[in-house]
Amino acid sequence: MATNSVYRGIYDTVTLYPKSIPPTVQLVRQKIQAMEAQNRDDAFFVVDLGQIFQKLHTWHRLLPRVRPFYAMKCNSDPEVCRFLARAGVGFDCASQVEMEQILSLGVHPSRIVYANPCKACTHLRYAQERNVDLMTFDDVHELVKIDNYFPDARLLLRIQSSKEHKAKHDFNKKFGCDPDDAPKLLKTARAMGLNVVGVSFHVGSLPEEVDCFASTIREAKGVFTAGNDAGFNMQVLDIGGGFPGVDEVSMTFEKVAETVNTALDKHFPASLGIQIIAEPGRYLVTSAFTVAVNIIAKRVLYFKSGDLNYNMSDERVLYFKSETSPQKKKSASYLSLVSKDSDYVDEESDEGADLDSSVDDVDDDKEDMKNTVCMYYINDGIYGAFNNVFTDHAVIYPELPATPRSSETFTSVVWGPTCDGLDCVLHECQLPDLDVGQWLYFHDMGAYTVSLACAFNGINRPQLFYVCADTYWNEVFSSPEEIALTKLSMASEISTNGKSLSAQSSATISGKGLFEKI
Numbered sequence: 001m002a003t004n005s006v007y008r009g010i011y012d013t014v015t016l017y018p019k020s021i022p023p024t025v026q027l028v029r030q031k032i033q034a035m036e037a038q039n040r041d042d043a044f045f046v047v048d049l050g051q052i053f054q055k056l057h058t059w060h061r062l063l064p065r066v067r068p069f070y071a072m073k074c075n076s077d078p079e080v081c082r083f084l085a086r087a088g089v090g091f092d093c094a095s096q097v098e099m100e101q102i103l104s105l106g107v108h109p110s111r112i113v114y115a116n117p118c119k120a121c122t123h124l125r126y127a128q129e130r131n132v133d134l135m136t137f138d139d140v141h142e143l144v145k146i147d148n149y150f151p152d153a154r155l156l157l158r159i160q161s162s163k164e165h166k167a168k169h170d171f172n173k174k175f176g177c178d179p180d181d182a183p184k185l186l187k188t189a190r191a192m193g194l195n196v197v198g199v200s201f202h203v204g205s206l207p208e209e210v211d212c213f214a215s216t217i218r219e220a221k222g223v224f225t226a227g228n229d230a231g232f233n234m235q236v237l238d239i240g241g242g243f244p245g246v247d248e249v250s251m252t253f254e255k256v257a258e259t260v261n262t263a264l265d266k267h268f269p270a271s272l273g274i275q276i277i278a279e280p281g282r283y284l285v286t287s288a289f290t291v292a293v294n295i296i297a298k299r300v301l302y303f304k305s306g307d308l309n310y311n312m313s314d315e316r317v318l319y320f321k322s323e324t325s326p327q328k329k330k331s332a333s334y335l336s337l338v339s340k341d342s343d344y345v346d347e348e349s350d351e352g353a354d355l356d357s358s359v360d361d362v363d364d365d366k367e368d369m370k371n372t373v374c375m376y377y378i379n380d381g382i383y384g385a386f387n388n389v390f391t392d393h394a395v396i397y398p399e400l401p402a403t404p405r406s407s408e409t410f411t412s413v414v415w416g417p418t419c420d421g422l423d424c425v426l427h428e429c430q431l432p433d434l435d436v437g438q439w440l441y442f443h444d445m446g447a448y449t450v451s452l453a454c455a456f457n458g459i460n461r462p463q464l465f466y467v468c469a470d471t472y473w474n475e476v477f478s479s480p481e482e483i484a485l486t487k488l489s490m491a492s493e494i495s496t497n498g499k500s501l502s503a504q505s506s507a508t509i510s511g512k513g514l515f516e517k518i
């Protein structure tokens with residue numbers, strides 16, 4: 001497969017492909033072959049920056065009034081952030097370290113929203129020193145801190161999202177002022193001489209219905225009015241994150257965009273000149289990341305009874321109810337807890353003569369593998385990239401780089417590599433019979449994966465290999481003048497404090513100089 005060129009970035013290399021970029025699956029397979037040729041089996045990511053470009057393009061097409069400020073907590077990978085910075089995106093930062101990372105890319109501080117309603121004083125002081133002045137608050141205690149450390153800051157009152165709707169990650173318990181309490185808090189801010197410029201909210205990550213956006217935008221309008229009544233000049237609406245990373249039947253980005261546009265047109269028509277921003281995280285990066293892992297160990301359990309269930313309280317006893325193992329590729333967990341008295345035997349068990357008769361019976365059962373559970377151990381798990389399974393309700397399923405020797409599938413469990421019993425990537429799935437040394441890969445692994453990974457048990461986070469279609473890359477990196485214009489227009493667009501931006505904006509433009517062609 002011909003590649004155009006490779007750019008060496010400050011952190012890593014990015015392989016560019018002609019516009020007709022091969023599908024990620026082909027790139028992953030190619031990389032697997034290269035790894036095998038080098039006798040390597042380490043897990044790795046293929047990161048397609050072009051997919052991020054396409055997501056951004058769709059965003060601008062479907063949500064033209066809404067400026068994205070990427071929620072970098074979702075994936076703070078340096079090349080991803082650099083790419084997005086060059087593409088003119090703003091950033092939602094939650095801490096000093098995140099602000100440092102983005103400012104070090106030459107991004108103007110006005111392209112950052114410090115969107116953490118509970119800020120450490122030292123981080124607040126840092127924001128003040130670097131003039132990252134747009135930030136959220138939701139409580140009087142935060143106002144007191146802001147008054148102490150950054151009284152000139154431009155504040156967005158974060159409200160709770162509409163209680164009419166649910167999300168898998170509901171933030172209302174932790175953050176947000178009840179819209180009914182907003183007028184009082186706004187009056188307090190006014191009395192303290194602080195500068196509230198707008199309202200923010202987050203409908204929750206992985207919301208269940210698109211209407212949550214409409215109802216919360218409606219509630220935000222009421223708080224806007226309260227802010228204006230309190231004497232503020234309310235100018236910014238921040239509609240947060242929660243945009244789907246991959247489309248589901250009930251929740252597509254197109255449906256969300258349609259709902260948001262309708263609600264904005266109704267409550268914040270363009271004629272009002274309100275600046276609308278958002279903090280998409282998963283939307284931009286989920287589909288750009290594919291992780292490939294190697295099977296490092298295997299164990300097969302044969303069952304005599306066919307009454308297989310799983311007992312979490314004893315890791316030695318693994319037994320499934322056979323009727324609970326349908327072809328459910330996307331199944332999360334179908335495990336049921338029952339007594340651990342069922343007949344079972346570990347393939348490599350050496351537990352003495354009293355098991356011999358069971359083993360004989362099991363040999364018979366081997367003919368018909370219905371009562372078999374295959375356990376595979378892969379070289380990354382929930383303490384690495386797969387922590388999204390644990391922390392982000394991710395429903396994942398593996399794909400194989402090559403056609404399996406038989407299409408027959410068996411109930412399987414996929415474990416991570418650490419010695420922790422919690423480290424289970426797939427509690428139950430149907431897989432063909434696989435061998436140690438074979439590869440699996442998983443798509444849509446960009447959100448809340450690498451940025452949460454740690455090296456527990458000394459297992460390092462998988463290496464990342466970046467690819468991009470050259471046309472997208474060139475659009476982002478080849479025209480510093482255009483980038484300058486984008487940055488300038490964006491910076492001035494969201495600036496409401498009248499500070500001069502042009503000097504700093506032009507200083508941020510370094511064009512291709514950051515990437516040295518090799």
Ligand code: PLP
Pocket residue numbers: 071073074092115116202204205206240241242243279280281282283447
């Ligand atoms: N903004 C804030 C304040 C958040 O806390 C989060 C996620 O936790 C996001 C944006 C991004 O959410 P998502 O990845 O669902 O778009």
